[in-house]
Amino acid sequence: MPTVSVGRDRLLAAIGRTYTQEEFEALCFEFGIELDDVTTEKAIIRKEKHLEDDSEVDEDDEVIYKIEVAANRYDLLCLEGLARALRVFTGTEASPVFQVSSIPRGSMLQMHVKPETSKIRPYIVCAVLRGVTFDEARYNSFIDLQDKLHQNICRKRTLVAIGTHDLDTLQGPFSYEALPPNEINFVPLKQEKSFRADKLMEFYKSDMKLKKFLHIIENSPVYPVIYDSNRTVLSLPPIINGAHSAITLATRNVFIECTATDLTKANIVLNTMVTMFSEYCETKFEVEPVEVIHHDGRKTVYPDLSCYKMDVLLSDILGPIGISQDEKQVVCLLNKMQLQAESHSLKGEARISVSVPPTRSDILHARDLSEDVAIAYGFNNVPKSKPKCMTIGGRQPLNRFSDKIRAEVL
Incomplete structure (x- = not known):
């Protein structure tokens, strides 16, 4: 189960109400998540750096809540999603409505996909967040959500890799290509000199964070790469972004691209990123689309933020729970x-x-609706009842016979 670390004071401020630790723990239980641990920023740094004394750590004593969430609730992997879900759960606000900006197709940013990408990482989906306002806490949450998604639904970047860029440093249209590594040169994130892609792979073999992703593409004859119209490298997915388009606190327009081997998961990841952070856009909960032009001529607009409909019998929802509503x-x-x-x-x-x-994206079946109704109703409020059929455990006849044979042989 994923664990999300959030600052207590910022989380409670986002929820819009003050809770004692006991009250918040009870709220988490009611919502189906768990307050797993309460620590401080100092204690976390001390543990990571194997220090013995808090005085050796410069961080403050901010209280950190570590909250365990369901593995399929990607919308709860950041403070923004957690606070929003709890506000809706407690009746503080209604669920937001997400919208894609109404832009004529001819005016949309475009991503052109070259046929060679089908050899290694065939899918890409994109979107833009316009007029974003970052502060340090929001920026850190934005980066942390990417890391959480990479570890969970993205399966350590093998299925999906996320790239985020300062759009104002780039010039569209963009192209998604797959080239021999000796033809790719760029300055990677947090570096100052340019590397050829094959040399970059050697360089990152000593990097504790990135070396575990190298195997995804290093033995391929071509590497995936994203360029803008000036041939500036945005990223070498799923390894590293380019330094040129790095996000900073001053970034106002964010270009998000997700390359993937699984298109369904790529859409889920993109939707999670934009729905969580579009609340900081100039027009709240509005996302600018990007047109992806495939090598076979097909054109697809992302993201798809439409709701899908389910029509279910009331009895199919309530039956598994055993309540009357x-x-x-x-x-x-x-x-x-x-x-x-x-x-x-x-x-x-x-x-x-x-x-x-x-x-x-976790809602797939009527049983998923039953689970949510049971959570909202309160598991402790569900009446207890005895099973309609009783069974007594025992060994199967075949197992008893096998045991007797073993005893004779031994």
């Missing part, structure tokens, strides 16, 4: 979990129509 009550419970729902009837049967937002 009417349609209005179930709609309210689903709304608490950021799922917009309406009730209706068809052929005399009560049904619930659910609009699943782009943040909830």
